[in-house]
Amino acid sequence: MIYNGIDFDTYFKHYPDANGFFGKYGGAYVSDDLKKAMEEITEAYFTICKSSKFISELRRIRKEFQGRPTPISYLERLSGKLGNVQLYVKREDLNHTGAHKLNHCMGEALLAKFMGKKKVIAETGAGQHGVALATAAAYFGLECDIYMGSVDIKKQAPNVARMKILGANVIEVTHGLATLKEAVDAAFDAYIKDYKNCIYCIGSVLGPHPFPMMVRDFQSVIGIEAREQFLQLTGELPDAVVACVGGGSNAMGIFSGFLNDPVEIYGVEPLGKGPTLGDHAASLKYGTEGIMHGFNSIMLKDANGEPAPVYSVASGLDYPSSGPEHAFLHDLGRIKYDVVNDDETIDAFFTLSRLEGIIPAIESSHAVAYAMKLAKEMGKGSILINLSGRGDKDMDYVIEHYGIR
Ligand SMILES: *Cc1c(COP(=O)(O)O)cnc(C)c1O
Numbered sequence: 001m002i003y004n005g006i007d008f009d010t011y012f013k014h015y016p017d018a019n020g021f022f023g024k025y026g027g028a029y030v031s032d033d034l035k036k037a038m039e040e041i042t043e044a045y046f047t048i049c050k051s052s053k054f055i056s057e058l059r060r061i062r063k064e065f066q067g068r069p070t071p072i073s074y075l076e077r078l079s080g081k082l083g084n085v086q087l088y089v090k091r092e093d094l095n096h097t098g099a100h101k102l103n104h105c106m107g108e109a110l111l112a113k114f115m116g117k118k119k120v121i122a123e124t125g126a127g128q129h130g131v132a133l134a135t136a137a138a139y140f141g142l143e144c145d146i147y148m149g150s151v152d153i154k155k156q157a158p159n160v161a162r163m164k165i166l167g168a169n170v171i172e173v174t175h176g177l178a179t180l181k182e183a184v185d186a187a188f189d190a191y192i193k194d195y196k197n198c199i200y201c202i203g204s205v206l207g208p209h210p211f212p213m214m215v216r217d218f219q220s221v222i223g224i225e226a227r228e229q230f231l232q233l234t235g236e237l238p239d240a241v242v243a244c245v246g247g248g249s250n251a252m253g254i255f256s257g258f259l260n261d262p263v264e265i266y267g268v269e270p271l272g273k274g275p276t277l278g279d280h281a282a283s284l285k286y287g288t289e290g291i292m293h294g295f296n297s298i299m300l301k302d303a304n305g306e307p308a309p310v311y312s313v314a315s316g317l318d319y320p321s322s323g324p325e326h327a328f329l330h331d332l333g334r335i336k337y338d339v340v341n342d343d344e345t346i347d348a349f350f351t352l353s354r355l356e357g358i359i360p361a362i363e364s365s366h367a368v369a370y371a372m373k374l375a376k377e378m379g380k381g382s383i384l385i386n387l388s389g390r391g392d393k394d395m396d397y398v399i400e401h402y403g404i405r
Helices: 032-049 052-066 076-082 101-114 128-140 150-155 157-165 180-193 211-219 221-234 249-255 324-332 342-356 362-378 392-402
Strands: 072-074 084-091 119-123 143-149 169-173 198-200 240-244 264-272 288-292 295-299 336-341 380-387
Touching: 032 052, 032 101, 032 180, 032 211, 052 101, 072 221, 076 084, 076 342, 076 362, 084 221, 084 362, 101 119, 101 128, 101 198, 101 211, 101 249, 119 128, 119 180, 128 143, 128 157, 143 150, 143 157, 143 180, 150 157, 150 169, 157 169, 169 180, 180 198, 211 221, 211 249, 211 324, 221 249, 221 380, 240 249, 240 362, 249 264, 249 324, 249 380, 264 342, 264 362, 295 324, 336 342, 336 362, 342 362, 342 392, 362 380, 362 392
Parallel strands: 084 380, 119 143, 119 198, 143 169, 240 264, 240 380, 264 336
Antiparallel strands: 072 084, 288 295
């Protein structure tokens, strides 16, 4: 399918290009030291991509350890309530550890193993990425250093406990505001000092090349499975596919399966408390082009052009930018990006729980909320929602701040 001059039949061959660009977005804006490390990872990745041993090992792990394929569920009662549109969810909440993040963490850790590395390093904010990576490290017998701001360590006690139980070292970062940004800096510093022995594992389709490509490829299992399952279940493709976008990995995962189809695709960003800068994290809707954390994309900036403070009720979505491929597909118009606010999200959280017996992560509830609005607009047809994770981690927070609705 050709869309605005881009041939999606051959899209994955050409995007990103050899330097990691999706049009003008992406690249690797890093120091020379780090550039060398990135090139080493890129080369290793292209080698293992062609290795039947690597591919069959990853396939085995997905089946035997992660519990894939995850099913698609038809939302009978919710669909009935909204009219004539049929809603379906791809159940990444049923992936081991309860979210999609393990899909790329297992891939990255397997790559580390193939490269002969001893250790994986990452930062974490809310702790979800840290837990997924700690799980992968335990599985492969790798050391795991997770950098985390002291403010987040206090807020996210259960995830800190999980990481420690899984054998990871949680390294407290105390400088500056002691949250995600400082943790990223500390993790990168540690990595540059020891890149021969370890590999940095990014938590989304972000960062310098090759990470946006690699994480997309590892997550594309969602879209590949979903397309086949949906066809089998209904005999047709969905009319629309919806996913929430923080950094954008679960979204790129499912979207990649439908880019070449006559399917409307919607990425949903968090509008938080409203459109004022600082109250949301809707970078593609309100941001402008800029470079941060080693890549060029669309980002929210403060008055000095630095990454702006962001907010969302979903801690997995409050990042001031999105992956470069999203910025590219946004400008191209192939994917439509829209927003839902905190309140609509919490409503969707309860609605899906009550009507379908599925408690969604607050991140995923953004996609559900948008699909509910879209269903009313569409009037007929079908929508496939990527349910990126389960909501167990969010229950205490929701009850404390919103009560039972
Ligand atoms: C981390 C997380 C997200 C956001 O990350 P993306 O890279 O945008 O997918 C979404 N849903 C859940 C459940 C998460 O844990």
